[in-house]
Amino acid sequence: MAGHSKFKNIQFRKGAQDKKRSKLFSKLAREITAAARMGLPDPAMNARLRTAVQAARVQNMPKDNIERAIKKSQEAGGENYEEVRYEGFGPGGVGVIVEALTDNRNRTASEVRSIFSKFGGNLGETGAVSFMFDRIGAIEFAADKATPDAMIEAAIEGGAEDCESSDDGHLVYCDPDQLHHVAKALEARFGEANSARIVWRPQTGVPVDEEAGQKLLRMIDALEDSDDVQNVYSNFEIADEVLERLSA
Known part of the structure; x- marks a missing residue:
């Protein structure tokens, strides 16, 4: 998210x-x-x-x-998972991208569509939402791995495009084709990252109020609870204090 x-x-x-x-x-x-x-x-x-x-x-x-x-993965006759992406709009008109690994496209599409509908959203066509996001590499480190200055310096030297640091940790962004090169350079200096993967990063955020935010978070939780769904991304913006109340 x-x-x-x-x-x-x-x-x-x-x-x-x-x-x-x-x-x-x-x-x-x-x-x-x-x-x-x-x-x-x-x-x-x-x-x-x-x-x-x-x-x-x-x-x-x-x-x-x-x-x-x-x-x-090497067993003959094992499940053959297929990557599928769904795009739609959630409560408050926010964009939502759902990535799934499935062995039955019809089952997964039906379940994802049902969850969108249940919480007041609607599933769209491929491309309906993704143009509002950037496909980018993201590497996450714990806050105690480095100071913000040390992390951004290493990120620049490693070929990253952006770095965000806070008390919660560091997020380093890079070209998806350079993800493993940048991650390797950073891990050589700071140790293993918490995660290094290609994600959908929103270009701009869509503000939502507490009522829409509650429905949206419930919808995202339901999507993530689906066995077939691997990742859910959204471009909502919600005040920290509201998010804390809703997630309590």
Whole structure:
């Protein structure tokens, strides 16, 4: 999610995920299996798989689970997941992008459409929302990994485009084609990142009030609760104090 405070929104999402750790592990395993099936089953030779494994480690996913997910990708007759993107508008007219990994497009499309409708949103055509976002690499570090000055200096030297720091951490943005190059340069200096992935970053935000924000967050939570949905992005802006009340 993206909003008025990027880190507060990230923490809101992570807090929701912590309550559903079993489901989170299932989603991480699906991404690992899909990444390994689409490329080589070796993280050292497969950038997407390396990113998926790193994300799993950050969430304390057991090593056995990670290895089992990689092994599953090599099994004959296993699930063949397909990447699908849905775009639509949520409460308050905000743009929402949903990324899914599915073995049944019809089932996933029906479920996503139903969730949009339930909370007053509507699903649109591909391209209806994504033009309001930039596809960009994002690398997240904990706040104690570096000072803001040290992080932005390293980010510039590593070829990044932007860096945002706060008490909650550091977000470094770069060209998606340079993600792993920039991440490698930063990790050589600061240690392993919390995450390094390609995301949809909104170009501008859409302000929403508390009523619309409540419906929107419930809709995003329902989408993220779907087994097939991997990521949800939105361009809403909501005041920090309102977000804290809604996420309490």
